[in-house]
Amino acid sequence: MHQLPLLLLPSSPSSPPLSSSSSSSPSSLLPPPPPPPLSSPPPSLSPPLSPPLISPSLSLLQEPLEQSQLPQLQSQSSSLLLSSSLLSSAESRSQMHSQSQSQSQSRPRSRSRSSAKRLKVKKQYHTKDAENRLMQDVIEKIPIRARSQSWLIRTRRLLDTKEKAPFISTCFYILSVMLIVITFPFCLPFCFKIIREYERAVILRLGRLVSGTKGPGLFFVMPCIDKCHIVDLRVLSFDIPPQEILSRDSVTVSVEAVIYIRINNPVISVTNVNDPQFSTKLLAQTTLRNVLGTRTLSEMLSERDSIANVIGKVLAEGTEPWGVHVQRVEIKDIRLPYQLMRSMAAEARATRDARSLIILADGERQASWSLAEAASTIDSSSVSLQLRYLQTLTNVASEHNSTIVIPIPMEIVEYFAKKWNKLTADDS
Incomplete structure (x- = not known):
């Protein structure tokens, strides 16, 4: 608490009287002098006033006063008297109470302040529950690259519907309520909307977002000022x-x-x-x-x-x-393209033909190796040649042909050739 300057008015014989009708002097209207200072003032109180703070007041009071300045002086003196009494009571209370008592008194104050703060926060939460939930739902689903300053400002302007609402919006709202009251039985089909389970409704009131989504089910809308956008949530x-x-x-x-x-x-x-x-x-x-x-x-x-x-x-x-x-x-x-498809088909056909030729060549090579081994085996034994001859005759007879071609062994041909050569040599 700051100390207020006290006006000390000494009685001066040279000061003239205020008026002829007033019997009291100016010093009688001023408050009594303050009580003497304590022997040991508490450390929390400020030091006593310095003389420069009192001297201007004394200099003002030493000047002659007029009749018009008397009410102002009386009001100032009453305020100074009240401040001096408050100062003296504060000094007495500071000496009587100890530090422990002041701490015990601060605890319930802090508790009351915390409880009041909790009530205030709870009240604000209940009043702005819909806006907070909608804002949290929107901000959490914003990707990192989309969280630019302009986008967030635009989103907050859309969501803060109660902030800076124009006066014309309130007027239209009142007119809409009056219209509902006047046309009550007939306006009910226009005041209620039905949203299916797979749909949600977003309401814009005079172009401003009212709250979060509505639905599913039945809900109320204001006719003529609410525009309902139905969004399908299905795939x-x-x-x-x-x-x-x-x-x-x-x-x-x-x-x-x-x-x-x-x-x-x-x-x-x-x-x-x-x-x-x-x-x-x-x-x-x-x-x-x-x-x-x-x-x-x-x-x-x-x-x-x-x-x-x-x-x-x-x-x-x-x-x-x-x-x-x-x-x-x-x-x-x-x-x-068609030409590309034909070229790719020709390429695939050529690839398949080349692969088939490679397979046939591999088969012939393996067959030639087997035939060479069989020929060498037959040539080494005359009995195997006769068996091959008999197998050939059996295969020819099984086809039921009228003509049967019998191969002649080479030994017989060579024998007849030698005889023919000998006869021709004798005749010559």
């Missing part, structure tokens, strides 16, 4: 049109794909994008062209699953600020 599928893509090995292919998406945050899907399904479709087309442009034709044909996973991850990062979750991406078809 949606759509085809990507055929995309002409130039692969890394300079081959033009036409690729079709199928995408399965689901809206996981209706508020963001309504406030951040106009048409989530159409925007996701356009993003999928560009992503498909960018990803497949870095692959060769053989990789496209053999690694469809890995390419689909890469496309799904890229789409998930791009559609997360829109409240859309990409569940699955499938490559439906990869079509080649």
Whole structure:
């Protein structure tokens, strides 16, 4: 507590009287002098006033007073008297109470302050429960690269519906309530909405977001000022049109794909994008062209699953600020040009023919080795040649042919040849 300067008014014989009608002097209107200072003042009190603080007041009081200044002087004297009494009571209390008693008194004060603070926080939590839950739901689902300052400011402006509400909005709200009261029996079909289990409703009141999602079930809306956006939470599928893509090995292919998406945050899907399904479709087309442009034709044909996973991850990062979750991406078809298909078919046919010729050559080589071994075995024994001759006759007879060709042994031919040569030599 700061000490206030006290006015000490000594009686001066040279000071003139205030007026002829007043019988009392100015010194009688001033407060009595303060009590004498204590012998040992507490350390918490400030030091006594210095003479320069009192001298201006004394100099003012030594001047002659006018009749108009008397009420002001009386009010100042009463305030100074009150301050001096408060100062003396504070000094007496500081001497009577010890440090332990002051600590014991501070404990219940701190407890009362903490309880009041808890009640205040609890009240604020109950009043802004819907806004806090919605804000937490939105911020937690924002990707790291989408948490820019402008995006967060725009999202907070959309969610803080009670902050800086314009006066015209309140007027329209009152008019809407009056309209409901006037047309009560007939306005009920327009005041209630039914949302199915797989749907959620986002309400905009005069263009501002009211709260979180509504539904499923029956809920109340204000006619003429509330606009209800119904969002379907089921899995949606759509085809990507055929995309002409130039692969890394300079081959033009036409690729079709199928995408399965689901809206996981209706508020963001309504406030951040106009048409989530159409925007996701356009993003999928560009992503498909960018990803497949870095692959060769053989990789496209053999690694469809890995390419689909890469496309799904890229789409998930791009559609997360829109409240859309990409569940699955499938490559439906990869079509080649007609000339390329013919050339690839001819290449495959030539490869198959070459492989078949190689197989035939290997078979003939192995057969020749077997025939050479058989010929050497038959040549080494005449009995084996006769057995081969008899097997040949048996095979010919089994075919029921009318003509049977019997091979003549070479020994007989050689014998008749020698006889013929001998006869011709004798005749000559």
